Amino acid sequence: MSRSLFSLAFGVGTQNRQENWLEVFYAQPMLAPSAELLDAIAPILGYQGGNQAIGFNKNQATELAHALKAVAPAQASLLVRLAESQNPLVATLLAEDSAPSSTPEAYLKLHLLSHRLVKPHGLNLTGIFALLPNVAWTSQGAVDLAELPERQLEARLKGELLEVFAVDKFPKMTDYVVPSGVRIADSARVRLGAYVGEGTTVMHEGFINFNAGTAGPGMIEGRVSAGVFVGKGSDLGGGCSTMGTLSGGGNIVISVGEGCLIGANAGIGIPLGDRCTVESGLYITAGTKVALLDEGNALVKVVKARELAGQADLLFRRNSQTGAVECKTNKSAVELNEALHAHN
Structure with missing residues (x-):
C-alpha cells in the first residue's frame, strides 16, 4: 500500500432507508495528508489502498481521535465531535485524483473546491452527475x-x-462551507463545488456553478458557468465585474483576466486577458466574426473571436448601425496599465 494520499476527509452525512448516501459534510477536508497520518488510521479503518469511502462507527471515531492526537490535532478534535454523531460517519480516502466512484467521493471533491484547496478544473470530476442523487x-x-x-x-x-x-443534485455551498472574506446576497445561487475567492461579492442575481468561480476580489452580478474562473480585480480597487454570462463546461476552461468588465446581459465563450471589456448585451462565442479596428476606427481585418482568446486590453462592442461585432484596443485600460508599471 502506498503511504501517500491525494486527499482525505472524515465526514458525517445522510443516507436513505436503503443506506444509500444522499450527501456528506466534510468539516476539514485535507489535500496531500502526511504519511504518518495514513499509517495511524489505516489499521483502524481496515484501509488497504486505492480510492475508498469507508463507513465507521462512534467507537472507531474515538480510536481514530486517539491515534491522531499527536499526528494531526485538528483532525483528532474533529473526530472527538464526530463520535457524538447520531448520523452515519464516513472516511473518504483518495489515493489518486481519478474519476469518483461513489457519492462520498463526489462530495469530497466538491468540498475541496469550495474550501479553496483546488481551483476549478483542477480535479477529475468525470461521471460526477451520476453519483449525485437528486434529492429534496x-x-x-x-x-x-x-x-x-x-x-x-x-x-x-x-x-x-x-x-x-x-x-x-447539488446543494447550496453555504450549507457546507462559507469561505472567508465573501459576500453572497442569495446563498441559493452558489452551488457546492464553487470556488469563491477572498473579496468576492455575489449579488442577488449572481450565480456560480460547481467547478467554477472567482480568484477575487470582484463582483458577480451574472452567471458563472461550470469551467469558468474569473480573475482578480486591480490593486487600485477595480475588480472584475460580471453582469452577463460566462460559459464553460466540458473540457473547456473559460478564464477571465484581472480587471475585466462583462456588461449586463453580455456573455463570453472565449477566455479574456486582463482589463478587457465586453459591452452590455453582447454575447461572444468562439466562432463570432469580429471586425478589428485601428485607432481611427478603420477596419483592419475580420477574424473569429477564438483568435483573440486570452489577449489583454480589448474592448468588444457592437456597431449600432451595421450590427457587426467590433474590437478595439481598450485605450483607457492600456494607459492605466502603463501608469501602474511606471509607478512600480
Whole structure:
C-alpha cells in the first residue's frame, strides 16, 4: 500500500432507508495528508489502498481521535465531535485524483473546491452527475424523493412544516462551507463545488456553478458557468465585474483576466486577458466574426473571436448601425496599465 494520499476527509452525512448516501459534510477536508497520518488510521479503518469511502462507527471515531492526537490535532478534535454523531460517519480516502466512484467521493471533491484547496478544473470530476442523487433539500436536510411524501405527512401530523427549498443534485455551498472574506446576497445561487475567492461579492442575481468561480476580489452580478474562473480585480480597487454570462463546461476552461468588465446581459465563450471589456448585451462565442479596428476606427481585418482568446486590453462592442461585432484596443485600460508599471 502506498503511504501517500491525494486527499482525505472524515465526514458525517445522510443516507436513505436503503443506506444509500444522499450527501456528506466534510468539516476539514485535507489535500496531500502526511504519511504518518495514513499509517495511524489505516489499521483502524481496515484501509488497504486505492480510492475508498469507508463507513465507521462512534467507537472507531474515538480510536481514530486517539491515534491522531499527536499526528494531526485538528483532525483528532474533529473526530472527538464526530463520535457524538447520531448520523452515519464516513472516511473518504483518495489515493489518486481519478474519476469518483461513489457519492462520498463526489462530495469530497466538491468540498475541496469550495474550501479553496483546488481551483476549478483542477480535479477529475468525470461521471460526477451520476453519483449525485437528486434529492429534496428541506428544512430537515436532505430527503430521498421516494421518502418525501411520508416525511411531509409525518411533519404535518406533528404540527410542523417540512419546507422544501429545492429539488436538485447539488446543494447550496453555504450549507457546507462559507469561505472567508465573501459576500453572497442569495446563498441559493452558489452551488457546492464553487470556488469563491477572498473579496468576492455575489449579488442577488449572481450565480456560480460547481467547478467554477472567482480568484477575487470582484463582483458577480451574472452567471458563472461550470469551467469558468474569473480573475482578480486591480490593486487600485477595480475588480472584475460580471453582469452577463460566462460559459464553460466540458473540457473547456473559460478564464477571465484581472480587471475585466462583462456588461449586463453580455456573455463570453472565449477566455479574456486582463482589463478587457465586453459591452452590455453582447454575447461572444468562439466562432463570432469580429471586425478589428485601428485607432481611427478603420477596419483592419475580420477574424473569429477564438483568435483573440486570452489577449489583454480589448474592448468588444457592437456597431449600432451595421450590427457587426467590433474590437478595439481598450485605450483607457492600456494607459492605466502603463501608469501602474511606471509607478512600480
